[in-house]
Amino acid sequence: MRKLLLAGVLFYLIGCATSPHKSSVKIYIEQKNAEKAILEGQKWVADEPQNPQAHLWLGVAYVLKKDYQNAAESFVKAFELDPNLKNPQLLDKTFTVGGIKLFTADGVATTLQNGGTLASKEGKNEEAVKYLRTAIELFPDKAQLYLLLSATYQKMGEDDMAKKVLEEGIRRAPDNKDLRYYYALMLVSEKDYDRALENLKRAVEIDSTFGKAYYEMGVIYFEKGDNEKAFDLLKKATALEPDNKDAWFSLGVVSLKLNKFDEAQMAFKKYTELNPDDAQGWFYLGASYYEGGKYEEALQALDKSDQLNPGDPDVYNYKGLVYKKMGDTKKALEMFRRASELEKGKGK
Template sequence: MSKTLQGRRRVLPAVLGLVALMYSPKAALAQVAAGSIVESVVDPQGVRSSSVNRHDPTRLTLPRLIDLGRLDDAREKLREQFAIQGELPRLLFFEAMILYKERQYLQSIQRLARSLTLSDGDPDVYKLAGLNLVSLGRRDLAGPYFEAAVELAPRDFMARYYLGLHQLSDRRYDRAETILRDVINLRPDYLDAYILLGVAKEQRGKEEEAIRTYHQAIELAEQQHLKRATPFLYLARLLISLHRHEQSLAPLKRAVEIDSTSSEARTLLGQALTYLGRYDEALPVLMDAAALQPRDKTAHYLLMRVYKRLGKKSEAAREMQLFRELNESGTGNRSPDDPGRPYGRRSHVR
């Protein structure tokens, strides 16, 4: 065991305890960021186990119940296990996982801190501690927990994935790229690692490599029969940012086909068509986008441009007014300078 890891394992439980004391539940809830770095890309994975019957809670293991989101059944089974086995570190971890899934991050941290005082060798505890800290808006404290998880379990691809995501969030793109390559070496079929690897390459100015990586993600999604628009959207955003609007049409149409409720896919498709001068095609697409997400100011801005090009002055004025109201209120989604990109060109994953 490295001296660095030994030092972390002495200090990190105390840090968790301090975090739990620093925040009242009310303050913690106020700091939980909607759409944090883990929410849209990652679903935390505990210990998974197979079962012959997913409907009978008496025949499902505790981690499987948590994995299925059957938290009431999981709590009941956890109470039974505590009564039989006492306060074991692994049971405390499962309780913390339930609390995390319920967005009770402080309580989850408290149970993890208790688990670490009993045993500090479980990498899953460190992973979950890092995720809790990110969700509390304390990303600055989360990194050492992901590092510790990787050191304890070098072949745990999820530990490396979380660490890579954290490095990406800190804009350490070169290190993120290295870590995400390691994730893919450990788990070649893990789609999200390809997506984030593409982001890391894009941020390093390696656009052509990023495009190839997004295509790999798309091929993997198709092979696995995954109905996910995400890799298509990431590819299309990059192509649009490079002014390769014609090339962006195919992935955007596929994204719309996969997710009929995605206003983002329609806004991006409408943007590409607008830049190509195909206003008659762009109009219904953007109208659908605005209907799906009325507060998407980018859709309204693009609609204004399309109406103006089509000579519909009153409609253009109406959309411009809507855009201005959303822009001034600060409540609209996205901006006309950054359509469809969740973090902005050269500034992914804040």
């Protein structure tokens, strides 16, 4: 009964409109009748193709059907016809009929975001850029929009634009950790480590539990040759994100560099638990056991590496070193010969 009453109120309030489709599309939207709302909206657009309101309400009708790309296209068309509509307060007022809020400006932005995301997934990158740019014009402080737009430009191979979008986002939302993080990744790709560190440090100031940022800082300090600092940061990263296999692997490598063999063994053991089919992980675990004087464990790990990636000369060289330490000279020479044969085979 209440729904019928509301529909009646709406009909009374907008029944005197110039176009019958203008009236009915809003009534069907209020009734959540997507198919009829779309049909009436399309008829209104056909009657008045230059009327921004027709496109705007057709967009709302498409949202009811979760047809976000057509909805986004309709909203963009409405804004092209009347740029003044790109105002959240004005949109909220427009969507309120007789005190009943049928849609919101935030809903428009979300629709543009969804439409952009779907378009990007389908390879329609130009459309994705258009929808996301429009959403940013409507809500310029929404950090997620900049992240999505930057990712779209990267898919298009336009890294300079992707970087500029992130810079624009940081100016608008300087305390967003994700904007800082992804901007830092772009700086790392340019080997601009100092500026990358500056942004990653800001990211962990914003969120001290941001494990990925600690991991990236650890890798940067490793690249810069500061292994002690890299070790501390990677330890922090693995504590915060115990399932981050890359962090465990990197921690193992840095630990080997620092002759922290127990730490290296622990890190590579954890890595092989998370990624048991990676031959390289088992190889490094074997190497860390060898360096730590655990020769039986080293052989077991190296055998596992050989099973996963047969014929790696590095594995046989390390096996030779292990057997030599164990006093089995004959077996050691056999391993070294096999490694040499494999090296020659690689050179062919």
